[in-house]
Amino acid sequence: MIENSQGASDTIAPIRNRINWITIIALIVFHIGAVAALFMFTWKVFFATLVLYWFSIGLGISMGYHRLHTHRSYKCPVWMEYLFAICGTLNLEGGPIFWVATHRIHHQKSDQPGDPHSPHDGAFWSHMGWILFGEANHSNTKAMAKFAPDLAKHKFYIWLNNWHWVPLTILGAILYAIGGLPMLCWGVFFRVSFGLHATWLVNSASHMWGYRRFVTRDDSRNNWWVALMTFGEGWHNNHHAHPSSARHGLAWFEFDPSWLTMKLLSALGIIWDVKVAKLHSPVVEEKMAA
Numbered sequence: 075m076i077e078n079s080q081g082a083s084d085t086i087a088p089i090r091n092r093i094n095w096i097t098i099i100a101l102i103v104f105h106i107g108a109v110a111a112l113f114m115f116t117w118k119v120f121f122a123t124l125v126l127y128w129f130s131i132g133l134g135i136s137m138g139y140h141r142l143h144t145h146r147s148y149k150c151p152v153w154m155e156y157l158f159a160i161c162g163t164l165n166l167e168g169g170p171i172f173w174v175a176t177h178r179i180h181h182q183k184s185d186q187p188g189d190p191h192s193p194h195d196g197a198f199w200s201h202m203g204w205i206l207f208g209e210a211n212h213s214n215t216k217a218m219a220k221f222a223p224d225l226a227k228h229k230f231y232i233w234l235n236n237w238h239w240v241p242l243t244i245l246g247a248i249l250y251a252i253g254g255l256p257m258l259c260w261g262v263f264f265r266v267s268f269g270l271h272a273t274w275l276v277n278s279a280s281h282m283w284g285y286r287r288f289v290t291r292d293d294s295r296n297n298w299w300v301a302l303m304t305f306g307e308g309w310h311n312n313h314h315a316h317p318s319s320a321r322h323g324l325a326w327f328e329f330d331p332s333w334l335t336m337k338l339l340s341a342l343g344i345i346w347d348v349k350v351a352k353l354h355s356p357v358v359e360e361k362m363a364a
């Protein structure tokens with residue numbers, strides 16, 4: 075048991091004063107690589123990076139870790155679940171069990187004591203402070219599995235969570251072999267750094283700036299520019315009001331590329347049981363499985 079800043083005992087109480095050296099050094103290296111990429115621009119590597127960004131953030135985080143693995147907002151074949159989870163690891167955001175557990179805790183405690191990344195603890199904390207100075211649970215598969223028992227049943231997810239950095243390392247080696255340093259700097263360092271900030275903006279900006287359509291017990295907002303960077307994840311007030319909806323952009327002007335992709339996959343019969351909230355659906359903040 076750990077005492078949190080509010081003095082309440084809780085096994086998931088946030089730690090705020092660690093210095094996660096491995097994470098800090100990795101992030102410094104990735105950001106240096108991202109800046110170096112700017113001096114090696116070619117259209118070829120740029121478009122290759124865009125495709126990789128869609129695979130990693132679009133399919134991996136938005137359609138995979140978030141809408142499928144955490145919220146089970148649609149059903150798909152198990153090979154597709156596994157594929158999306160591998161795509162998710164390509165972002166240096168940890169493995170599926172860590173990501174899903176952290177996000178389920180966020181929904182349970184959003185903007186309350188115990189939320190791993192709330193702007194109530196400071197904008198910087200909610201953006202990246204919690205990764206740099208908070209609990210380092212990326213490889214703590216056993217503790218995180220309590221919040222993701224559905225995933226922990228699969229040996230594959232346990233393995234992937236423990237070895238979450240392996241697919242990205244393999245991708246880096248392949249990209250370097252294909253296109254040398256420019257392809258490595260763009261396809262790995264720039265893409266990962268940009269994708270991390272885009273994802274973190276959902277936790278920081280989309281809990282501070284934007285409009286609130288639904289009265290939820292947190293401060294979630296709908297933020298169009300975060301949505302553009304994240305395949306629709308910025309429609310975060312809609313999402314907190316309807317966590318299990320596969321569709322996050324509910325109004326016609328709320329562009330949600332992940333939802334459009336799911337609509338297509340559903341029409342083709344590749345995914346099914348797609349849960350969809352409507353613009354005027356009453357708020358449902360169901361308790362997440364834990």
Ligand SMILES: [Zn+2]
Nearest residue numbers: 180184294310
């Ligand atoms: Zn949130």
Ligand SMILES: [Zn+2]
Nearest residue numbers: 177181313317
């Ligand atoms: Zn969510």
